[in-house]
Amino acid sequence: MNSLWSVTLATLVKDIRLEWRSKDALNSMLFFSLLVVVIFSFSFDPLAEESRHIVGGLVWVGFLFASVTALNQTWARELRNQVLDAYRVSPAPANALFLAKALGNFIFVSVLEAVMTPLFVIFYNVRVLGPAWQLLPVAILGTWALVVNGTFFAAMSLRTRSREIMLPLLLFPISIPAVIAMVAGTTSILTGEESAHFYLVLLLTYDVVFTTACLALFGMILHAE
Amino acid sequence: MKRLFPILSVITAIFLAYALYEALVVAPTDAQQGDVYRIIYYHVPSAWTAFLLFFINFIASIQYLASKKPSSQTAVKWIVIVIGVVGVIACFLPPVQRLIPAGMRPSAVATTVLAIPLFYFVIGKYFPGDNLDVLAVTSAEVGVVFCTIVLVTGPIWARPVWGIWWAPGDIRLTSTLVLWLIYVSYLMLRRFSNSAQTQMLAAALAIFGALDVPLVYFSIWFFRTQHPQPVIGGGGSMDPRMLNVLLISWMAFLCFAFLVCWQRYRLELLHREIEAAHAMDSLVGSGVAAKASLPLSRSPQ
Numbered sequence: 001m002n003s004l005w006s007v008t009l010a011t012l013v014k015d016i017r018l019e020w021r022s023k024d025a026l027n028s029m030l031f032f033s034l035l036v037v038v039i040f041s042f043s044f045d046p047l048a049e050e051s052r053h054i055v056g057g058l059v060w061v062g063f064l065f066a067s068v069t070a071l072n073q074t075w076a077r078e079l080r081n082q083v084l085d086a087y088r089v090s091p092a093p094a095n096a097l098f099l100a101k102a103l104g105n106f107i108f109v110s111v112l113e114a115v116m117t118p119l120f121v122i123f124y125n126v127r128v129l130g131p132a133w134q135l136l137p138v139a140i141l142g143t144w145a146l147v148v149n150g151t152f153f154a155a156m157s158l159r160t161r162s163r164e165i166m167l168p169l170l171l172f173p174i175s176i177p178a179v180i181a182m183v184a185g186t187t188s189i190l191t192g193e194e195s196a197h198f199y200l201v202l203l204l205t206y207d208v209v210f211t212t213a214c215l216a217l218f219g220m221i222l223h224a225e
Numbered sequence: 226m227k228r229l230f231p232i233l234s235v236i237t238a239i240f241l242a243y244a245l246y247e248a249l250v251v252a253p254t255d256a257q258q259g260d261v262y263r264i265i266y267y268h269v270p271s272a273w274t275a276f277l278l279f280f281i282n283f284i285a286s287i288q289y290l291a292s293k294k295p296s297s298q299t300a301v302k303w304i305v306i307v308i309g310v311v312g313v314i315a316c317f318l319p320p321v322q323r324l325i326p327a328g329m330r331p332s333a334v335a336t337t338v339l340a341i342p343l344f345y346f347v348i349g350k351y352f353p354g355d356n357l358d359v360l361a362v363t364s365a366e367v368g369v370v371f372c373t374i375v376l377v378t379g380p381i382w383a384r385p386v387w388g389i390w391w392a393p394g395d396i397r398l399t400s401t402l403v404l405w406l407i408y409v410s411y412l413m414l415r416r417f418s419n420s421a422q423t424q425m426l427a428a429a430l431a432i433f434g435a436l437d438v439p440l441v442y443f444s445i446w447f448f449r450t451q452h453p454q455p456v457i458g459g460g461g462s463m464d465p466r467m468l469n470v471l472l473i474s475w476m477a478f479l480c481f482a483f484l485v486c487w488q489r490y491r492l493e494l495l496h497r498e499i500e501a502a503h504a505m506d507s508l509v510g511s512g513v514a515a516k517a518s519l520p521l522s523r524s525p526q
Binding site for chain 1: 290293294403406407409410413414417418419420422423425426429430432433434436437440441443444
């Protein structure tokens with residue numbers, strides 16, 4: 001147990017340091033979601049009263065697409081110099097690597113959300129009519145839901161041809177319940193018309209189920225030969 | 226076995242024709258919908274067949290993963306038994322019964338749950354080792370075909386009856402669509418991945434997909450559902466004559482699905498045998514000796 005956390009922490013710190021120095025994932029994600037915001041603001045009239053009903057969907061679609069660009073880079077970094085192979089033969093627990101990568105992605109996507117949310121608020125004139133604090137658990141649980149499966153499927157698509165294309169093809173169908181919960185939960189908080197309680201429970205269930213599944217199956221995916 | 230195939234094909238063709246005759250001529254016309262409703266004799270049997278095939282895919286995938294990791298085999302076996310026992314008991318407890326959609330009998334749900342351990346052991350017994358993966362490919366491919374039939378015939382029926390092609394908030398429509406998407410992505414993964422680990426990756430994805438289905442169902446649960454209530458194990462509002470035709474139609478579809486699966490299964494086995502022979506061929510180097518072991522050039526037994 002002790003080695004699990006120490007390896008997790010070491011890998012996480014290494015990933016954050018690498019990202020801090022290169023800023024590859026963050027820059028591409030930020031610019032991508034900025035483009036999404038701008039293009040959406042041309043397609044929909046952002047000043048209309050209806051925009052409150054669609055902005056929840058727009059925000060999450062933007063984050064979903066942007067996070068795929070970061071998730072794709074998760075494992076590609078480890079392929080250079082056969083780092084992943086070295087990891088495979090080392091006695092370090094496989095789940096430590098997975099947890100570190102998932103936590104790293106969680107931090108990167110959270111930073112993206114923290115930067116982009118004010119932009120969405122400015123562009124779409126958002127005023128929250130429901131309990132605003134509930135947006136925080138929706139964001140945290142929703143981001144984890146995207147990231148945990150995304151990290152797993154990114155590891156899976158490493159073994160395929162054209163892996164950049166493969167990740168969204170695998171990730172999006174499985175993520176549909178989470179996306180429904182995120183979008184509907186955000187919309188119900190923004191409009192204040194109904195309680196977001198059900199969607200929070202749904203997101204929590206999704207997170208627990210798929211975190212367990214990822215941890216149970218990741219060792220097999222990593223060592224599959 | 227080979228001689229059985231043409232005989233079974235003829236029987237299935239006759240059976241399908243009989244089911245079509247029953248559906249178009251014998252079954253009584255619906256009082257409200259008129260003749261349009263007759264499409265359910267294709268729609269509903271296809272849906273049941275597709276779900277059955279996806280279920281087989283799920284069980285075969287679990288079995289495959291368990292067989293690759295012998296240490297987990299006993300654990301998985303006990304988990305499956307526990308799921309069967311606890312699931313059946315839970316179906317009759319009041320708090321769980323409230324979760325079961327209205328119109329579905331708890332005994333019907335319990336039977337479905339009981340099918341998990343039953344299928345698990347039957348499939349594990351008759352499909353050893355890599356044959357489990359062949360079974361998984363076969364059932365996923367044929368299942369996607371049947372699921373496509375469901376998704377195509379659904380809107381054709383919905384347009385005259387509901388007045389719309391597609392109801393986005395409907396629970397069964399959307400879950401079926403998501404199920405279809407998951408299995409298409411499963412087939413995509415198999416197509417794009419040509420390494421030796423494909424089978425394991427695909428099995429893992431199948432398990433993720435199966436875990437996803439209940440979540441999809443509950444995520445749409447909140448919306449008011451527009452679909453007609455289930456006819457089997459439900460309120461029983463269907464005319465017995467119609468039910469009779471529906472079951473005949475389902476039997477015919479099952480025969481047809483079995484026939485297609487059987488053929489696809491044999492094809493996949495042959496395909497793998499050829500690949501193995503080619504790999505052996507390039508390893509050995511002398512093409513002449515290895516070519517003799519290619520399955521297609523063998524004399525028929």
